[in-house]
Amino acid sequence: MAFRRITLTAVLAASLASLAALALGSESAASRPPQGPASFLVSGRGWGHGVGLSQWGAYGYARQGVPFNQILAHYYQGTTLGPAPLSRVRVLLVPGQARVTVSSEAPFRVRDSLGATFELTAGPHQFGPGLRFRVNGRQQQQQLTGPLTFLPGTAPLRLDRAYRGQFVASASGGQVRVVNHIGLEPYLFGVVPGEMPFYWVPEALKAQAVAARTYALAVRKSGSDFDLYPDVRSQVYGGISGERVSTSAAVQATAGQVVLYRGRIATTYFFSTSGGRTATVNDVWPGSGRIPYLVSVEDPYDSLSPHHAWGPFSVQSQRLARALQVPGRLLDVRLAIGPSGRVRTVTAIGTGGQKTVSGSDVRQALGLRSTWFRISLLALTAPSAPATFNTPLTLTGVARGLAAVTLEFRPLGGSWRASGSARAAEDGAVSIVVRPREPGDYRLISRSARSEAVRVAVAPYVRFYSLPDSTTLRGYARPVLPNAAVAIQRLEGATWRNVAQTTVEENGDFQAQVALIPGDYRARVLPGRGFVPGVTPVLRVGPA
Known part of the structure; x- marks a missing residue:
């Protein structure tokens, strides 16, 4: 019998072309919301609003031998010290009780x-x-x-x-109200140790005493029967039980001195930790307007603080979505950052639209230490088609705000193990090539963050050998899957029809007897064991 002319045509993976197309255009793929479920990681710097005197920074300056008046002049630019205009204050202790x-x-x-x-x-x-x-x-x-x-x-x-x-x-x-009428200096005896550790060096305590004295006068309520609250609405006031010898000495050493800007009482905001730079007031509170002495300054000794830098920690996407009030499932977040590093606004992108909220609102909703925070994003995109056994597969994802990531793999029913690593591109795009040898799950990890796992299906690598004659088709499947079912199929119109059945042998080969006529043929292996069906490239049989 005469042999018919036979050719093999390789079928290229359409998914690779699709991925290449996504990378084209004026906007990078990583700058758009990730296609897969995203995990979010929050890190930041400092503790407090960041405006005015950084207490840990002042402590650092004092340890360097800088006197209190120079410390104050650094954090409140362009100010001088002068006498307090009054000597008594009224503190609301009981707003109303039966x-x-x-x-x-x-x-x-x-x-x-x-x-x-x-x-x-x-x-x-x-x-x-x-x-x-x-x-x-x-x-x-x-x-x-x-x-x-x-x-x-x-x-x-x-x-x-x-x-x-x-x-x-x-x-x-029907209620009783109690107000404490007290001298300004005795009031400060009970305030300063509640705002700064009493065991800190004297010049830091003196700077705090002057800042607290000035702030008390700057925020006094007018037109009321009291001037100040005993808590963070004004300053924490602990009474006699809160007093300490060291802080009382700092109050006495600076008695009557306040911070002035062009002869007027300055609003001497203070806070715990700057993270390395204080904030300009309207960078944190946009409606406050420009206040010349509350501008961003370097804070070189703030690094002493245990809160100088914090995180990262993971935030569940559902919790972040609630905090951002985003419509639908949260896909991505974008931060608008001010000149001093604080977040002004956060724009959340959800399946139902976008929502922009202030950095302060996000800080409060998530319980963050400051508005100097960053939200990193980690996501892995599931491939659009099954992988082929031991054939290169490019997995793509986003690791925005994360320099290095590790790819982990978990076989079906198994445990996670490292499978590769990569550094994110400038826009956060990540690309890692793997050669899957079994089906399972992949995920990206970076520090404590883990992306959602994506399932990668794997098909066996199936090929025909060259034909020994016109009635036998021989081929092989990898991995070796003994007894896996093999269907020899011929294309009839738009449908593949079975023309022969066989199984994979112990060595991974298969063969079937087929009466070949002109047309297109393929072998389809049904492997089971977690693998998806695999097929050979099309075998075209021409006329004799």
Whole structure:
């Protein structure tokens, strides 16, 4: 029998052409939202808003021998020191309670609004909005005309703790309100140790004392019966129990000195840690306008802080999506960064659209230490078609904000192991070539971040041998999969029809008897064991 003319035509993988097409155009592939599920990693620098005096930076300057006045001049550019315009403040201790207990370890007095003064015994005195007390040694309670001023004797007055100065109590709406009237310097005795560690070097404590004194005067409430809150709304005020010898000495050493800008009280913001550079005020609070002395400055000694740099840590995409209020599933995030490194806005890209929120809102929602943060993105794109056994496959992904990544592989039912590594391109694009020998999952990792795993299906590598005669087709499949089913198929119109059946032998070969007629043929191996079917390139049989 005469042999027919036979040719083999290789079929190129369409997925490679598709990937090449994606890389073309004016916008890089990595600058667009990743195609696969993304993992997010957050890292940052500093702790606090970043405006004004960096406490850790001031500590570092003080350790270098820089005096407090020069420390203040560095963080509040163009300012000078001058005298405080007042010497007393009013601190709101109880905004409103049904009943209040004022006590002292020594006898004390109370003065009503008419100027009459009454004696109170040592110990607790509880009262409500009726302002009724046992006074002057009498057992029967007497109603006093408010507001009332409590005057200490030889021991300080107490509420939940002891305070210097006097208490002024008033009643309104069935509630009692208590305000601490106190000298500015004694007030600072209870403030400075709550804002800066008392064991720090003296020049740092002095700088903090002046900043706290100035800030108290700058943020005083006007038109109210009190000037300051006892917490972070103004400054943390711990009363006598919070005082320390070292911080009280710093207050006394700088008594009456405040920071001035062109003769006016400066708003001396301060915070824990800058991360290496402080922030310009309108970089953090855009609505504040320009304040010449609150500008970004280098903070070289801030590196002493344990919060100088922090992270990275992973954030689940669902949590980040809630924080960013993005419509649909979160795909990507883009940061708008100000000149001092702080994030002004974050734009979230979701399947349902985009949403832009402020960096401050993201900081609050995620509980971050500052707005000097970065959100890195890690994603691996699943290939569009099965891989072929031991044939190069290019896996692509995005590692934006991450210099180096590792590719890990996990066979079906197995454990993760390293499979390659790569450095991200400038735009974050990652490309790693693998030669899959079994089906399984791949993922990218960088530090503590891990991308979502993508499943890569693998088909056996199947080829025909050259024909021994016109009635036998021989071929092989790799890996060797004994007893795997093989279908010999001929193309009829647009459909592949089975014309013979066989199985893979122990050595990986197969053969089938086929009455060959002109047309296109292929072998299709059904391997099982987690592999997907594989086919040979088309075998074209021509006329004799």
